[in-house]
Amino acid sequence: MLRVLLVEDEPDVSLVAATVLEEAGYHVTVASDGYEGLEIALQEMPELIVTDFMMPCLSGLEMIERLRLADYDRPIILTTAIPEDHLPRQPGYDAYLAKPYGTRALLALVEAFRMQQGR
C-alpha cells in the first residue's frame, strides 16, 4: 500500500483529501504544518508527499527544500492557490496542483506517481 503524507493547514481540505486517498487504497498520514510534515517525512519516509504551500510555521516550499537537503528523493506534489508562474524559482517539487482542486484531479495525479513507481 503506497504511503502518502498529506501536509495541509486547512482542515476541511485536509479531511476531504485524506478521506478520498484512503478510500482509493492509500495509507495516509496527515500533518498540519511544514514542521510537522518535515518531522513525519524524515521519520516515515512516505513514498509520496502532497503538500500545501502557504502554511504556518514552515511553508511547503521551505519544507521541500529541507527534505531535499536531507536526501528525500521521492515525489512531492505541491498544491496552492497561487498561480504556478508566481511561485518562487526553487522548484524541488515534482508536480503542481492548483487549489481549490477537485478530488478527481488529486487522485489522478497521485495515481500517476503510483504507476511511475511501479506499485
Place this chain on the structure above:
Amino acid sequence: MIEKFSTGIEGLDQLTDGGFLRGSAYIVQGPPGAGKTILANQFCYAHVRAGGRAIYMTLLAESSSRMLAYVSQMGFFEGSALPDAMQYISGYGVLEREGLPGLLKLVQHELKRHRASAMVLDGTFVAQSVASEQEFRAFIHALQGVAGMADAVLVMLTHQNRDSSCPEHTMVDGWIEMSDETHGFRAYRTIQVRKHRGAAILPGKHRVRITEQGIAVFPRAESALQAAPAARAEDHRVASGHAGLDTLLNGGLPAGSATLLVGPTGAGKTTLGLHYLSLCNAQEPGLMLGFYETPAHLLQKARSIGLDLDTPVNQGHLEIQWLPPAENIVDELVQDVVNRTRARKVKRVFVDGLVAIRDSLVIRNRLPYVIHALSMQLGAIGASAVYTSEIPELELDQARMPSDELSAMVDNVLLLNTGRRANAFRRYLSVIKLRDSDFDPRTHEFHVNASGIAFGPDPRAATCAEAG
C-alpha cells in the same frame, strides 16, 4: 504622530480619519454576507501595494484557498503579491491543538517570520468558543500587545453580534460594525465606525456597496460634505437662461447658489432647467442629473422649444447623466455629482427630480440635509445648482410656498404653478426668495412655445377661452 495605513477603501478612510493606526488592533464585526472578508482582503492588498506585508490568518474550518479563488476575481486582487508580500494561512489546527496560548504564539511567530505590518484574524469568534470569557479577554489584551510590539495593524473579524458592553470592545483601538439590513422589500448594507482611538470619525451608519472592484463606502453626504469649506467663491450673477426671468431676479441667480424650482407636474420646471443648461459652453460647463427623461428625450424636448443643447453636449460642455429612479445610494450619487463638478470645473448643475432622490433614501427626511450638503459643496467649487421638486397642484390664488424644510435649505426658490382659468390651462411663475437680493415679487403668467418660455398668457389659450 502615529502613522496611519489606508484601509484601501476611500470612504472608510474618510470615516476613520485616514485609516488604521500602526500598532493597533481592530474588531470588524458583522453577520455573514455583510462584506467583512472583502473589506479585510481589500485592506491587505492596499497595504501590500503601499509597500507593506500582510498575513490573512483564518481560524475557520472552511478553506481559505476557496476564498482566495473568489477574491482573485476582484479588482483589488494582486496575484504577484502572493506569496511573499501576502500570505494566507490557517490557525485552526494550532487553535484546536494548543488553544489560545498556542494561537497567540503563532500570531507572534508569523508576524515576525513574514515581517508583516498587517494581519487579519478571520473568525475570532472561534477563538472565543474554545475559552472562557476571562481567557478570551486576556487573549484580546495580549493580541493588542502583540500588534503594538510588532508595529503592525491587527484586524479581527467576527460575525458575532457583541455590543459595546463586551470587554473586547473596550480593549481594542477600533471597532467597526458592518450590517445587512432590510427596510420593507429593500435590502442594504451599512458600516459604522463605533470606536477609533485618536481619530475624528464620521459617526453613524453609512451605506456600503459591494462591486467587482471590492467594497465601496459612501459616507452620509450631510456628515461628510459638511466639512467642505462653506465659502462661496464669487458674488456675481449667473444668467438663468431666460432674459425675462433674469430681470425678475435682478440680473440672474447669485453665483454659487442653490435654486429650487418647485411646482406641480407640467408646470415647466424641467423646461426652465433646460433654459438654464442651454447657456453651457467652454467657460460655463454644465452637468445634468435626471431620473425620468432619458438624455435623448431631453435633447428632443429642448429642440422642440428652440433650445440648442446638442451643441454643448457634442462639444463636451454639457454632460447629461441619467439614472433610473429606483434604489440609488444617494450618498454615492451626491459624491459622484461633486466629483464630476470638480473634475470638469462645472459651473451649471441641474438636478431634475428631487422626488427620485428622496424616494431612494431609506430615511426620507434626510433629503433637505443631503441637498444642503450638496449645495454647499457645489457652491464651494463655484457651481450654481438648480433643482426641481414636485409638489401637488396648488390653489391658484394661494401662490405661497407650502411649508417645506427643503425650501429653507436652498438660497433661491421659484414657484411654478398651474391652474385653469377661463377654460384654459395656465402657468404662473413667482420668485419666492432670492439670496441676499431684492426681486420682483409679482406672479407672472407664462407659456411655452416654439422658442421656449415666454411671459404672458398663451395666445392659443385666449383663443380657446374666447371660443369656449
